[in-house]
Amino acid sequence: MDQSFLEYLDLLELLLFFSGYPLIYLIVKSITETAWSKKVFKTNISNFLPLAYAITGVLYVGLQVKNLYPDFSSEHIQSAVQLPYLKLWALLSILFFIPALSKKIVISFLHSLVFFFFILKDLYFYLTGTLLLESVKNDMNIYSLSLLINFCAFVFMLITFLGVKKLRV
Amino acid sequence: MKQLKNKLQLLFVVLISGFGYIVSCTHDNSFPPPQAPSGFVPTRGTNIHTPGSMTAGNINEWKLDKVHSSALWSTSYVAASGLLTGRFNQFGMHDVTTPKMLNYVTNGQPLLDSSWAFYEADPTKTYFNGYVQINTSNTGEPGRDAGCNVAGMGTTPIVAGTQNLTVTNLAKIQTTKVEYDLLSNDYIVTLNLTWQGKLAAPLTTSIVGKLKYVPKANVNGTYDVFGLQLKFQFNCRDYGITSTSIADKIDIECNMNFHNK
Numbered sequence: 001m002d003q004s005f006l007e008y009l010d011l012l013e014l015l016l017f018f019s020g021y022p023l024i025y026l027i028v029k030s031i032t033e034t035a036w037s038k039k040v041f042k043t044n045i046s047n048f049l050p051l052a053y054a055i056t057g058v059l060y061v062g063l064q065v066k067n068l069y070p071d072f073s074s075e076h077i078q079s080a081v082q083l084p085y086l087k088l089w090a091l092l093s094i095l096f097f098i099p100a101l102s103k104k105i106v107i108s109f110l111h112s113l114v115f116f117f118f119i120l121k122d123l124y125f126y127l128t129g130t131l132l133l134e135s136v137k138n139d140m141n142i143y144s145l146s147l148l149i150n151f152c153a154f155v156f157m158l159i160t161f162l163g164v165k166k167l168r169v
Numbered sequence: 170m171k172q173l174k175n176k177l178q179l180l181f182v183v184l185i186s187g188f189g190y191i192v193s194c195t196h197d198n199s200f201p202p203p204q205a206p207s208g209f210v211p212t213r214g215t216n217i218h219t220p221g222s223m224t225a226g227n228i229n230e231w232k233l234d235k236v237h238s239s240a241l242w243s244t245s246y247v248a249a250s251g252l253l254t255g256r257f258n259q260f261g262m263h264d265v266t267t268p269k270m271l272n273y274v275t276n277g278q279p280l281l282d283s284s285w286a287f288y289e290a291d292p293t294k295t296y297f298n299g300y301v302q303i304n305t306s307n308t309g310e311p312g313r314d315a316g317c318n319v320a321g322m323g324t325t326p327i328v329a330g331t332q333n334l335t336v337t338n339l340a341k342i343q344t345t346k347v348e349y350d351l352l353s354n355d356y357i358v359t360l361n362l363t364w365q366g367k368l369a370a371p372l373t374t375s376i377v378g379k380l381k382y383v384p385k386a387n388v389n390g391t392y393d394v395f396g397l398q399l400k401f402q403f404n405c406r407d408y409g410i411t412s413t414s415i416a417d418k419i420d421i422e423c424n425m426n427f428h429n430k
């Protein structure tokens with residue numbers, strides 16, 4: 001199989017997990033600033049964003065482990081893994097479980113912008129006539145799913161927090 | 170200032186995303202769905218076929234070619250999944266009115282097969298009558314045909330050399346309306362089926378069937394032929410048939426061939 005095609009598939013996986021985060025991040029940040037949010041949640045819900053992002057990272061790692069299973073030898077990893085630097089960058093998302101890092105919410109946003117950039121890039125190339133419409137359609141389908149994944153991860157974190165808070169009370 | 174910055178960022182990402190969705194929602198490269206059918210275009214001719222007096226040698230008068238025609242029936246055999254089929258050996262195309270419901274001592278057709286007319290381009294003028302002698306049902310099993318079938322259909326056994334057109338042995342059809350089938354070159358026929366079956370008196374039910382016209386063709390430059398194929402169904406329980414060996418629904422197929430010899 002063509003190497004560039006395998007790279008493309010790996011890039012789609014990355015976009016699937018991370019490209020939707022910036023929009024979710026900005027929407028949540030906007031909601032957080034409203035009086036309604038403060039009244040209902042009684043906390044700054046945007047604090048959960050990095051943790052939700054880290055959960056998405058865990059899901060991505062899970063997919064990579066599944067793809068490599070059962071051969072975890074270095075040879076197999078070397079041959080199977082495309083775009084290693086980008087994947088390494090994606091794996092760094094797990095670090096947002098570290099409290100010191102998760103407090104810097106904006107870093108998770110900056111981290112995910114790398115993946116959003118690929119969507120932006122494809123749109124630009126489409127406008128300049130160097131990319132087919134099918135690629136943009138594919139990107140937007142993946143982007144929609146990414147929004148869903150990141151939204152679900154955030155809702156999961158929010159429900160977990162509210163549940164724990166209620167139990168403590 | 171910080172809020173404004175956030176809103177600007179949100180606006181930017183939303184615009185980019187929205188633009189992406191709008192671009193990808195176009196169907197420029199999609200194959201359009203196949204065009205919806207614009208309606209069936211019939212290819213019917215203008216042939217007119219009538220029996221007249223059925224004078225031999227008159228090429229304008231059409232005669233029923235009984236030897237090459239058939240009146241077939243079929244129904245599901247209840248005890249198994251297959252079909253039970255048969256045919257009526259004696260049938261004709263005459264309007265058998267009550268005074269004509271008699272025993273005819275003949276081996277040929279008891280009545281002239283002249284109660285019909287077919288207008289290919291004007292179905293309102295098309296009509297036909299037909300009948301079968303119930304006791305001539307032939308399933309290929311003489312023991313059944315002359316045995317349980319006779320009592321089961323409420324009729325009497327065949328008498329050699331006699332055509333039994335009495336009321337208990339007669340099932341007849343008479344068209345009440347013939348119209349174009351809008352989806353094919355065929356015709357939709359509404360007809361009355363009259364049969365006594367195992368009832369105390371004959372029963373007439375209105376049935377819708379389909380008529381297919383097999384256009385006129387020449388045979389070796391000597392004479393012409395054409396065919397009419399009529400298919401319909403009826404419920405034998407309406408006529409008091411209680412046999413548990415056959416299903417309720419009976420399919421009838423009449424293949425009538427005509428020539429102008």
